[in-house]
Amino acid sequence: MRLLRLFGATFSISLRRQLAFRADLAFQALTTVIGVASGLAALGIVYTQTRSLGGWGLGEAVVLLGTYQIVSGVLATFIEPNVVWFAGQVTSGKLDDVLLKPVPSIFLASLGSCAPLGLTQVAMGLAVVGAGLREMDAIPRAYNLFGWLVMLSAGIAITWASRVLLASLAFWAPAMELDVVYGAVWQFGRYPVSVYPQPVRFALTWVLPVAFVSTLPAQALVRGVGPALLLLGTAIGAASLLVVQLVWSAGLRRYTSATS
Amino acid sequence: MSAISVRDLSMTYRAPVREGGLRAAVASLVRRRYREIRAVREISFEVGPGEVVGFIGPNGAGKTTTLKMLSGILHPTDGEARVLGFVPWRREREYLRRIAMIRGSQPIGGPPELTVMDSLRFQQLIYEVQDEEFKRNLSELDEMLDLGSLLERQIRALSLGERMRSGLALALVYRPRVLFLDEPTIGLDVSAVQMIRSFVATYSRETEATVLLTSHYMADVETLCRRIVLIDHGCIAYDGDLMGLSATLSPYKLVRVAVSDGACGDWSRYGEVVESEPGRVSLRVGRQDVPAVTARVLAELSVVDLAVEEPPLESVMDRVYREGVA
Numbered sequence: 001m002r003l004l005r006l007f008g009a010t011f012s013i014s015l016r017r018q019l020a021f022r023a024d025l026a027f028q029a030l031t032t033v034i035g036v037a038s039g040l041a042a043l044g045i046v047y048t049q050t051r052s053l054g055g056w057g058l059g060e061a062v063v064l065l066g067t068y069q070i071v072s073g074v075l076a077t078f079i080e081p082n083v084v085w086f087a088g089q090v091t092s093g094k095l096d097d098v099l100l101k102p103v104p105s106i107f108l109a110s111l112g113s114c115a116p117l118g119l120t121q122v123a124m125g126l127a128v129v130g131a132g133l134r135e136m137d138a139i140p141r142a143y144n145l146f147g148w149l150v151m152l153s154a155g156i157a158i159t160w161a162s163r164v165l166l167a168s169l170a171f172w173a174p175a176m177e178l179d180v181v182y183g184a185v186w187q188f189g190r191y192p193v194s195v196y197p198q199p200v201r202f203a204l205t206w207v208l209p210v211a212f213v214s215t216l217p218a219q220a221l222v223r224g225v226g227p228a229l230l231l232l233g234t235a236i237g238a239a240s241l242l243v244v245q246l247v248w249s250a251g252l253r254r255y256t257s258a259t260s
Numbered sequence: 261m262s263a264i265s266v267r268d269l270s271m272t273y274r275a276p277v278r279e280g281g282l283r284a285a286v287a288s289l290v291r292r293r294y295r296e297i298r299a300v301r302e303i304s305f306e307v308g309p310g311e312v313v314g315f316i317g318p319n320g321a322g323k324t325t326t327l328k329m330l331s332g333i334l335h336p337t338d339g340e341a342r343v344l345g346f347v348p349w350r351r352e353r354e355y356l357r358r359i360a361m362i363r364g365s366q367p368i369g370g371p372p373e374l375t376v377m378d379s380l381r382f383q384q385l386i387y388e389v390q391d392e393e394f395k396r397n398l399s400e401l402d403e404m405l406d407l408g409s410l411l412e413r414q415i416r417a418l419s420l421g422e423r424m425r426s427g428l429a430l431a432l433v434y435r436p437r438v439l440f441l442d443e444p445t446i447g448l449d450v451s452a453v454q455m456i457r458s459f460v461a462t463y464s465r466e467t468e469a470t471v472l473l474t475s476h477y478m479a480d481v482e483t484l485c486r487r488i489v490l491i492d493h494g495c496i497a498y499d500g501d502l503m504g505l506s507a508t509l510s511p512y513k514l515v516r517v518a519v520s521d522g523a524c525g526d527w528s529r530y531g532e533v534v535e536s537e538p539g540r541v542s543l544r545v546g547r548q549d550v551p552a553v554t555a556r557v558l559a560e561l562s563v564v565d566l567a568v569e570e571p572p573l574e575s576v577m578d579r580v581y582r583e584g585v586a
Contacts, residue, residue, distance in 0.1 A: 005385065009385050100333065100361055101386055102354075102355075102356035102386065103353075256273060257333055
């Protein structure tokens with residue numbers, strides 16, 4: 001509850017900061033539109049050649065792209081602004097301030113500030129999901145919608161956990177900047193994992209769980225989801241939160257701050 | 261019960277070392293050599309509630325490392341510490357709400373675009389300060405730190421002195437019981453230094469907060485602290501009152517003599533000459549020799565004025581820092 005209020009406060013502070021720059025707002029909206037449009041165009045071109053991609057029809061693939069945009073937007077709004085260049089904070093001792101506050105340090109370090117303009121991506125993602133459903137000519141049943149929301153939440157939890165996990169590697173190897181690698185792997189989420197050949201598909205589901213970010217939620221929405229998968233998604237989401245917490249505490253024990 | 265209790269606290273950093281040059285750099289990939297840097301070695305001390313203690317020592321002595329362990333930022337390699345009954349590095353919420361660590365080099369940590377008031381409100385939320393208490397504390401701080409004109413300004417536009425005042429307000433608006441002040445007056449001008457000093461004195465007196473303060477300015481320590489803990493090479497070299505410090509550490513006193521006839525002759529038969537000008541001299545004299553020397557001076561010369569002084573703390577510390585504690 002208290003964390004939620006804190007989260008609200010940091011959001012409002014960040015919004016005040018960002019709204020001061022009107023040009024930024026325009027550019028952010030523009031790049032989001034371009035990004036989504038190019039994604040849709042790519043899908044359009046692929047689907048002139050085939051009616052199905054890894055078993056996914058055009059409408060379904062558009063729903064997936066929209067879902068991917070939503071999670072990407074959440075990542076860009078709430079997570080990235082905190083953890084990018086996290087290694088720098090560790091080596092420069094900037095983390096000291098976070099550690100002095102009577103708030104869970106992982107919360108403050110990974111969600112303590114945000115970039116509200118990233119929410120344009122989320123809004124755009126929602127619109128794309130809507131467009132995909134329209135293309136399919138389908139109105140999702142309430143259960144499917146519920147499944148989508150649960151899987152989406154699990155996907156967001158996994159996204160947060162994996163991003164923070166990557167950042168906390170800085171406690172062990174401060175010179176390693178893996179941000180770019182993460183961004184590259186993230187791009188796999190644009191398409192259903194079933195388009196990739198088997199070893200890659202396995203890796204994208206279980207090693208780098210990109211499948212949980214877009215494929216599985218979208219699947220829940222357009223085809224429904226069995227209770228087993230729903231439970232599995234929730235369990236993996238919860239487990240990832242636990243793991244990242246443990247790694248974070250272990251990392252903090254190694255934190256040596258910086259002089260003065 | 262003491263507010264701060266430290267027993268055999270140690271911190272060892274492991275730092276990779278190698279010689280200069282490419283060959284050594286490549287070799288270090290295969291076989292890495294480390295040097296253990298023992299920043300703090302088995303120190304023990306106690307601080308009573310409401311005490312203001314000066315924590316002094318040369319650069320690299322381990323002062324900041326100790327403060328960081330006590331404020332929960334660093335895990336020590338060995339030893340124990342309790343502050344207000346809490347183990348600092350467990351960083352329990354109730355503990356962190358009762359302490360503040362303020363660094364003169366970086367008085368404010370938050371986003372620099374915020375105004376001071378916005379930052380204060382954020383502190384209120386983080387530290388769960390009730391609205392009424394917040395207002396009361398703020399108006400008291402305003403009186404002592406003259407915050408009025410600062411509240412509406414952005415932090416990034418503040419001067420260093422203003423930043424320090426705001427930093428103190430941010431750190432004290434939740435009324436911490438223990439304050440760790442790391443070089444609070446570094447880089448400040450004379451009047452800002454005076455203000456900070458009198459503020460810390462007033463705050464600790466009125467709220468009975470315990471203060472552990474490091475500073476390189478002996479004047480900070482002299483005005484604020486009755487007790488001194490001197491740390492050198494990670495070990496405690498002295499723990500006691502300020503007056504005792506120079507008596508213990510400096511085996512000399514300063515004898516200042518002014519004579520009427522201007523005939524000075526050879527001063528060095530009385531003691532080591534520190535300063536001299538016609539008719540006036542400062543001598544460094546061994547502590548136990550002071551009575552004999554003053555008697556001789558008074559008997560042999562026509563003295564106008566004679567004073568026996570403790571050597572200035574700065575010069576005592578300079579000797580200690582360079583030569584170690586005798």
